[in-house]
Amino acid sequence: MMDKVLFGDNQFFAVNHLSDEKSREQAIRFKDDSSIIRVLDQAIETGINTFMCTTHERIANICEYMRSHPDKYRGFKIFPCMPYAHKYANAVTDLGIIGTIKQYVPGNIFSAFTKGGVAYIRKDFISIMELLIDAEMKMFRGISTPVIFLQNVLVDMILGLKMYEVFREYDSYIRLKYNAEPGYITMNMPALLDALNSEGIENPIICSSINKIGFRMSGGKAIYEEYLNEKKFRPIAMQVLAAGALRPAEAIEYLGRFPNIESVLFGASTKGHIKETKELIEKYLCN
Amino acid sequence: MIRAGIIGLGKMGLSHAAIVGSHPEADMVSVCDTSSLVLDAFRKFSKTNVYSDYKKMIDAEKLDCVVVATPTRFHYPIVKYALGKGIHTFCEKPFSLKPEEGQELVDLADRFHLVNQVGYHNHFIGTFRELKRLLKSKIIGDLIHFTGEAYGPVVTKEKGGTWRSNPEEGGGCLYDYASHVINLIQEILGKPVRAEGTKLKQFYSKDVEDSVYSILTLEDGLTGVLSVNWSDETYRKMSTSLVVLGKKGKIICDATELKIYLKEDNHAEKLGKGWTIRYITDYAIPVSFYLRGEEYSAQIDNFIKCVLSRKQTDVNTFRQGLYTDKVIELIIADSKK
Structure with missing residues (x-):
């Protein structure tokens, strides 16, 4: 069972879906790692025990701090979400796909061999994926990571390309190597659940936008509600405030209509907001 | 199918x-x-x-x-x-x-x-569509000036790269980044017919420009500034915006927000005097896959x-894309003057 309340990290890394200007203000406010740790500690003081975060390079510093203060973070869990897409997207523009893999995969994955004067490269995609996962997971060593997520850009890309087998490989690698539960972030929840089920992945953890105004709920609110009511999976709701378009009370009250929702992911920068949202989630989520 | x-x-x-x-x-x-x-x-x-x-x-x-x-x-x-x-x-x-x-x-x-x-x-982003509609309705009166900008962190170090660092192949900030802004200006405000004072600057790239600064004149005589830089790591990802100044107000528009300042109430649009902020959540085009x-x-x-x-x-259309290519040519020609 996951915690009902999951604390997110968008606010720390200048991700704001409603305002580019606010996102820059956040970048200024959270310039130092200590300012991130301060807000995390405030979240912990309100009783939050899980931090769901991207594998942003600055998270490595936060993990280092946690390892050096074991008493303070005893029992605290991190749900990593990989990869931090912009790191790779900018690298692909700059270095190309092979250049990017070379830059981020440790060792020489393209162990080139020559056959009849032509250079071939080994293209073992599943090994590349596993090595990339290991590289991203390095920063979390010694920290409890019971659920490990694939980020939405990658999930939705694989989904759109119908390369569903990749999900199954990811799923089994995370279970085997990390003894953790695989999770999926998506902007296309109904289609993803169908795809996972078709690969024999049952009752998956799926984190998707769920909000009263249907923001970033691809295909529309109706089919999301149908899946939340009728299908078997472990939903996490994100973007519950629809990037700020909804007031917290009405936003969380809406989530309360779906008893299957296991957890709510949210981010906030002040103790007051954290406390208010957490209390609302505990009040309305009845599972 | x-x-x-x-x-x-x-x-x-x-x-x-x-x-x-x-x-x-x-x-x-x-x-x-x-x-x-x-x-x-x-x-x-x-x-x-x-x-x-x-x-x-x-x-x-x-x-x-x-x-x-x-x-x-x-x-x-x-x-x-x-x-x-x-x-x-x-x-x-x-x-x-x-x-x-x-x-x-x-x-x-x-x-x-x-x-x-x-x-x-960008023409399929709700905020830019709404900007076009508002300007067509003359909400800020006769236009005085515009600024078209895009910033992002594509090239932030000195090193060689892909075709995007080769001007012969259509690389560089002008083709890659500025083309978006030029096309927005062209379709929302009017066709640029002249470029002046152009500076194509290199900071990190060897063979292509990393930023584009130019003063554009549109068909109807309106002038404005183009300011684009793909080597600005203070931006997490590409951020594109248009600021349009008119005699009756001003609009600042990017992919997430539309900020409207009016000198007087506009009853037809139900917009009051002063600032009104509108968000993409109101304008996003619904899609079946994201x-x-x-x-x-x-x-x-x-x-x-x-x-x-x-x-x-x-x-x-191709025709609109072609016009943007022609403006890029104007800008390159001006930069060589």
Whole structure:
């Protein structure tokens, strides 16, 4: 069972879906790692025990701090979400796909061999994926990571390309190597659940936008509600405030209509907001 | 169901492939690229037919439409071949490197009555659409000045790179980043006809510019500033905006917000005097599949809808893409003065 309340990290890394200007203000406010740790500690003081975060390079510093203060973070869990897409997207523009893999995969994955004067490269995609996962997971060593997520850009890309087998490989690698539960972030929840089920992945953890105004709920609110009511999976709701378009009370009250929702992911920068949202989630989520 | 193919599987091509692949009215039957790495991934994990030669793909697959997302210098021969075979074509931006070649493609698409669209996706972002509508209604009166900007962290270190660092292949901040802003200015405010005071600056790249600064004059005489820099790491990702100043107010527009300042109440638009902030949540175009932004799916939806109805789109036509190429030429010519 996951915690009902999951604390997110968008606010720390200048991700704001409603305002580019606010996102820059956040970048200024959270310039130092200590300012991130301060807000995390405030979240912990309100009783939050899980931090769901991207594998942003600055998270490595936060993990280092946690390892050096074991008493303070005893029992605290991190749900990593990989990869931090912009790191790779900018690298692909700059270095190309092979250049990017070379830059981020440790060792020489393209162990080139020559056959009849032509250079071939080994293209073992599943090994590349596993090595990339290991590289991203390095920063979390010694920290409890019971659920490990694939980020939405990658999930939705694989989904759109119908390369569903990749999900199954990811799923089994995370279970085997990390003894953790695989999770999926998506902007296309109904289609993803169908795809996972078709690969024999049952009752998956799926984190998707769920909000009263249907923001970033691809295909529309109706089919999301149908899946939340009728299908078997472990939903996490994100973007519950629809990037700020909804007031917290009405936003969380809406989530309360779906008893299957296991957890709510949210981010906030002040103790007051954290406390208010957490209390609302505990009040309305009845599972 | 229409039969679609993708040519060029870089970042945009893969994204288009996923969007077309999930489209309820399209069958993504084949992809084409020169990278054996990418093609092998398709061979191993998907049912899509793969080709390393676009001519073979077009000849063999009986496609209704193609999406061309190769490096820019290959647009001309590929699009020409596709149009010649009667295939509706979506082409990534910038459209062409030589306006005379772009003109040939425009004429070809017209002659064969084929749907043609260029990937200037900002026109499928709700806030920019609303800006266009508001300006058309003269909400801020006669226009005085504009600023078109885009900033992002593409090249932030000194090192060589891909085709994007080669000016002969359509690389550089002007083709890659500034083209988006020029196209927005052209379609929302009016066609630029003159460029002055242009500075194309290099900071990290060896062979191409990393920033573009220029003063543009539009057909109707309105002037404004173009300011674009792809080497600004204070931005997490590409951020594009237009600021338009009129006699009765001002509008600041980007992909997330529309900030409207009016000197007087506007009853028709139900906007009060002073500042009003509108958010993308009110304007986002609903899509059935989302990848990286509604706009990427919405532009493909539009293209597929046009292909199905055999009706040419009025948003992002080849002709509009060609005009942007011509403005890029004006800017380059001015920078050499």
